[in-house]
Amino acid sequence: MALPPALSSSLSLPVVASPLFICSGPELVIAQCQAGIVGSFPALNARSTELLSAWLDRIAEETAGFAPFAVNQIVHRSNARLEADMEVIVAHKVPIVITSLGARPEVNEAVHSYGGIVLHDVITNEFARKAIEKGADGLIAVAAGAGGHAGTQSPFALVQEIREWFDGPLLLSGAIAHGRSVLAAQAAGADLAYVGSAFLSTTEANTDDAYKQMIVDSTAKDIVYSNLFTGIHGNYLRGSIEAAGLDPDALPESDPSAMNFGSGGNSKAKAWKDIWGSGQGIGSIKQSLSVADLVAQLKVQYDDAVDQLVGKTA
Numbered sequence: 001m002a003l004p005p006a007l008s009s010s011l012s013l014p015v016v017a018s019p020l021f022i023c024s025g026p027e028l029v030i031a032q033c034q035a036g037i038v039g040s041f042p043a044l045n046a047r048s049t050e051l052l053s054a055w056l057d058r059i060a061e062e063t064a065g066f067a068p069f070a071v072n073q074i075v076h077r078s079n080a081r082l083e084a085d086m087e088v089i090v091a092h093k094v095p096i097v098i099t100s101l102g103a104r105p106e107v108n109e110a111v112h113s114y115g116g117i118v119l120h121d122v123i124t125n126e127f128a129r130k131a132i133e134k135g136a137d138g139l140i141a142v143a144a145g146a147g148g149h150a151g152t153q154s155p156f157a158l159v160q161e162i163r164e165w166f167d168g169p170l171l172l173s174g175a176i177a178h179g180r181s182v183l184a185a186q187a188a189g190a191d192l193a194y195v196g197s198a199f200l201s202t203t204e205a206n207t208d209d210a211y212k213q214m215i216v217d218s219t220a221k222d223i224v225y226s227n228l229f230t231g232i233h234g235n236y237l238r239g240s241i242e243a244a245g246l247d248p249d250a251l252p253e254s255d256p257s258a259m260n261f262g263s264g265g266n267s268k269a270k271a272w273k274d275i276w277g278s279g280q281g282i283g284s285i286k287q288s289l290s291v292a293d294l295v296a297q298l299k300v301q302y303d304d305a306v307d308q309l310v311g312k313t314a
């Protein structure tokens with residue numbers, strides 16, 4: 001199936017930058033779109049629905065003529081702003097809406113009412129089927145090693161199972177921080193790569209300087225998978241868990257019913273603010289760059305990987 005124009009038009013690289021709680025705001029999104037990839041942010045990063053509306057005005061103005069942008073909605077009962085934020089999204093005709101932590105037909109219908117598309121993120125093939133049944137247009141397969149609320153399945157297994165029945169837009173995420181991995185996502189069967197952690201250390205990200213430095217200094221061995229902080233399993237930086245006075249190798253299990261995306265779950269240390277999320281791919285991030293330079297670097301790596309592959313198969 002052909003990709004909808006919002007995902008195929010004028011991208012410099014087949015990449016959607018993923019929403020990052022706290023860390024992605026208008027500066028990051030605008031820089032991502034201007035660099036030729038889809039930029040995104042969680043609606044909840046704007047402190048109020050009114051501020052969300054102001055952010056969308058600014059983003060629409062400054063990204064006109066560049067790659068499209070996306071807004072992420074947390075479709076979970078802990079998100080008291082869902083309906084009010086949806087009204088703002090509809091009024092602004094946001095081109096792409098990314099839904100996570102729940103699929104709701106009325107959210108999909110609202111986005112379709114003005115011609116927008118919905119991408120829903122899933123960690124299993126079963127959730128993928130449900131999301132499409134409820135009206136999502138495309139899927140984001142969140143595989144093992146992803147930052148934030150990650151899955152545990154191999155990207156090869158997850159993409160292959162979904163591709164057996166779904167030929168619509170499919171994005172792959174999890175530890176993609178190098179142009180070679182973007183090409184690998186496409187080879188595995190995805191249309192585009194969904195990249196998060198690689199942007200945490202960029203100049204435009206709303207990330208603490210110490211967090212940026214920890215991304216630059218850390219590698220896959222520094223990523224800890226735990227459900228303690230939000231009630232759902234996710235990947236976090238070992239150094240931030242230690243700084244909060246906890247032993248990353250002996251974290252207790254959380255009670256899933258205490259799940260609250262933006263709160264401390266079962267721990268005093270607050271997820272995202274004190275406990276810093278990151279995927280396993282950050283070994284490829286050697287310095288803090290501007291978004292334009294990072295995307296340019298990914299593009300060179302991607303083109304080199306294409307050349308190497310053609311050389312191998314010729």
Ligand SMILES: Cc1cc2nc3c(=O)[nH]c(=O)nc-3n(C[C@H](O)[C@H](O)[C@H](O)COP(=O)(O)O)c2cc1C
Nearest residue numbers: 018020021042100146147148174175196197277279
């Ligand atoms: C610090 C951080 C915050 C995140 N916040 C959100 C969020 O608010 N909404 C969401 O859908 N995903 C969120 N994610 C997950 C990303 O959207 C994406 O699935 C993930 O970053 C992809 O894996 P990667 O980080 O290895 O590239 C977050 C990830 C990180 C690292």
